Amino acid sequence: MTGIYGASVLLIALPLAGALVLLVGGRRLDRVGHIIGCATVIAAFVLGIVIFANVLGEAATDRVHEVSVFTWIQAGTLNVDFGMWVDPLSLTFVLLITGVGSLIHIYSIGYMEHDDERRKFFAYMNLFVAAMLLLVLGNSFVTLYAGWEGVGLASYLLIGFWSDRPAAATAAKKAFLMNRVGDVGLVLAIFLIFKETGTVSFSGVFAQIEQVAAQSPGTVTVIGLLLLLGACGKSGQVPLQAWLPDAMEGPTPVSALIHAATMVTAGVYLIARSSPIFDLTTDGLLVVAIIGTITILVGCIGGCAKDDIKKVLAYSTVSQIGYMFLAVGLGAGVYALGILHLLTHGFFKAGLFLGAGSIMHGMNDQVDMRHYGGLARRMPITFATMACGYLAIIGFPYFSGFFSKDPIIEAAFSAEGAEGWILGFAALIGAGITAFYMTRLMIMTFFGEPRWKELRSPDGRAYHPHESSAVMTVPMVILAVGSVGAGAFLASGDRLTSWLAPSVGPFEELDPPVPPIVITLATLAVVALGVFIAYWIVGRRPVPIAPPMPVSPVVALARADVGGNAINETLFARPGIWLTGASVFADAKGIDGAVNGVAATLGGLSGRWRHWQNGFVRSYALSMFAGTLAVVVMLLVVRSA
């Protein structure tokens, strides 16, 4: 582990060291905590760029590097190295994580300025960055899993950062538990991979997976589906999506970094990283694509009904990651499109969340858009940056989303047979609904009557919306630039797809059933329709301060998180609580009672053990008798055998 690739360990070590120093250092570091937090992440970003530049200077075939650091777990034939896997895919993520991470860290200096525990916040954020980098840089499924759980922990800590709020504590727990359900899929996939191939390292598994597929194709499909279950948990995909909107209880920079730009896209990374496995299972890939498509629509429906600005953005994240799943589910040759959308989404969604945070900062932490209105004039920079993000997410021509979402829709149509038409149309409709709810968000927030003038925040204060300070707006502006230009930059001349080819295989030209321009125009038409409907419903008349009631069953369902929570409640929570109660009762009355009953009878003790001193001698005598009997029986048995 020498040279520049050995230094990739430092990428993880820097933010991790920052986290440890901040946590162990305690209140003494309160004044400099944010500086340490930002400095370590920025240093990791710079190092990431250096490594990236090195790899870029190499021939395409030499761009995959494996660095072994030390033997982590060894027992029998199992040998897990702690090592780094430096290749175009992991470096892409490194730059996204540390780049967007640095911006959000800087933003947080302003956002968390008035919080007593800002140092702790930065410690957890650093912990997250370290774990996320381990996730993408690890050279085996086990190191990936370690990072996977690490980001889950950081997410738990940060969602519940304001831990004295019951809603935050509950949301944090819910996120962790639903992720754990997915994790079972991931660990079982690792176990099965080990059982089949005898190794867990990427290089070993990918070298042998074809042989496994030749012997037993079904096994590879099972591995793929188990990996998918893990991916669904982490990325908030159906049926494990319900935790992500609740995760908005965390501070807004957390929502931007973890629950929009990076952690929730780990599922996409997992599938892209496991592309040699998924390439061998068309059934597995089809399920990925179907899950992605369903999630696009579920997320869209959820996004339409919410009045909480962060929850709208959260559902939009669910839905956009659905697009990424759809893309990677379309299989060999198209993985790169999923990563492209992941990157552009990282820019515009982080920007939108930081914008939302900026609004909250100026609006007494109010998240209900019905309290907003006409904020464009009070917060011009926030408005401008969010407008860039808005145009990017709806896929306005030449903004980032246009270059990343459009090809996915095109690729969906390119799939064979009826599958292509169904997936394509679903993706198309999703684009229209996205345009609807994002336009609704922008109108309710920035245009129309300033409803906040008449209202008070729940703690009784009047609203005094104001633009945020430069430490917050500068990162927003940078992300806005990315929202505008990143798509064009990455997509032009197949820049990203050819860069990623060594990791996920070469990009294959799409073959849609109709000319691409038709699909593009159709998408734009649907998007325009969505924008228009939003204007028609929300923009023409004042927004009511109370949500309209009663509403149709569809809207009611959408407001109730598309039934996700109800399903969890009915299937798991209530039976679980009942089972727990019953088991505790059975343990105390049944098993303990039965054993005590037998013992009490044998020992001549009273059922309540009241006279234990008296009964003790008798029980001892009886036990000796029983023991003698046991010895005699044993002797008889052994002798006779």
Add this chain to the structure above:
Amino acid sequence: MNSYYLLALIAIPAVGALVLAGMSGAPVKTVKLVALGFSLVELVVAIALWIAYRSSMGDAAAQVAVPFRETFSVEWIASFGVSFSLGVDGISLTMIALIAVLMPIVLGASWEEKLPAGRTIGGYFALLLVLQAAMVGVFAATNVFVFYVMFEVMLIPMYFLIGAFGGVRRAYAATKFFLYSLLGGLLMLASLIGLYVASGQVLGAGTFDWVTLRSVANQIPESTQLWIFAGFAIAFAIKAPLVPLHTWLPDAGAEAPVGAGTLLVGVLDKVGTFGFLRICLPLLPAASAKLSWLIILLAVIGIIYGAIVAAGQSDLKRFVTFTSIAHFGFIALGVFAFTTQSIAGAALYMVNHGLATGLLFIVVGMLTTRGGSKLIGDYGGVWKVAPILGGVFLIAALATVALPGTNSFISEFLVLIGTFSRYPAWGVIATVGIVLAAVYMLWIFQRTMTGPVRGVGVLGGQDFGLGDRPHGTDTDAPSGPDGGGRVPVTAGAPALAGGAHRAGLKPDGQGPTGNPAAEAAPAPTRIKAKFGDLTAREIAVVTPLVVLILFLGIYPQPVLDVINPTAERTMIDVGYTNPAPAVDAPIEGGS
């Protein structure tokens, strides 16, 4: 040639206990320091033993030929072929090291233990040291008779630790503990004699010597082995409680004082799973193979059942014991899955569980000492009031759920991956246990540590008046001199963040009535002034455990290197080989 490490490791705590017994009347602090001194000397000797063992341990093949290192043997009862033989292999060495590490920590954690009336701390510490000597004896015994004697001797100090120093229902708990152990001991005695006789039928003269017994293990008929196995297995299943023989543990664990409880759950119960590894697998291989399904079934039931029942507990200490029942399920599963990974994982699990649950037990003890209640419902929002306590509780919780980065992950992963490669279905069911572990652990964390500050354990009784607030200038100190004093804070306010001392009281001691800010607050509540964060002593107690938990999570290889050859030797003893992967390509590893 005899090595004296093990003899010394038994003798040091035993002598320490005698010294403490002779010190009645000496100042309490001296007594405590003497006990701590003996435990530290023990730790040093254990480290020396570890180093000596490392240099001579050899690989699996060498351990098949000579299973034990650092042996010591003197003739004891010649007519029965009993010699007092000691020795260590990789698995027993790690357990002895675990005891040596835990002992000073347990003494430190018990430093200010509130004992029942009439009991002295000297007596308490002396019993803990006796327990240590007996536990080392069990793990070091290489003669099955010595193993049995030590197994029984070990019960005596623990019986008195629970019965004399425990909580309110200590008499009930101690009796239950004793009767269960007695039953197990009797069955074990019967099996021990059976083993002696059976070996006599093969050799002509019976023996208790482990090495000799192993050499004839395959010549004892399977039907005989099954009977002998039954007696041992029941004894071990009681000790490392497998469902349904577990119900003594929650009572014993909940009533035992914190130090004794830590050793009970952390080490003493491991004698059961250790017995499976030391006695059942090598000496009764045919029966072990025949009945492995039964133990695996009970183990998997224990994993699921222990977790479910743990989630429903209302008492913190009972909760910890039920989590341990789930963990013992993992260990037993690993032992009887018969793969190198699962057996090495089980042996490592025994160490890791001792560290992780030891920390959890100790932290729970620190919490209950502050709140004066063992009930989960009496606590809430503690993290805000005592951030370090909450942070350490979180680390213990994460180790309990086996999060990567903590030591428990390595062992649980090894057990599960090993089990899965031989019995996929059992592996899948057991893996569900990792979700259940997160359920019970995070739920307890949420109820006690997060949310608004609440509960009589934290806030004190219903009396929110100012009457019992001490007058003076120091009422805003995090832990006032008067235990009954309370510092007012605003419920749920961010001002709480820094602990109680950031509350509304001004140093002039005027109180809320003279303080407009506090008066305006809607619902002033009071935190017990004594509910401070961890003291320097407590931090010193938990730090080694936290460091070990994290270190062994990141770099477990020093311990695995010691365990691996013995795990492989056990595989050879029981006559199993690892399932081969489906593909037959050369793979890295094995080195």
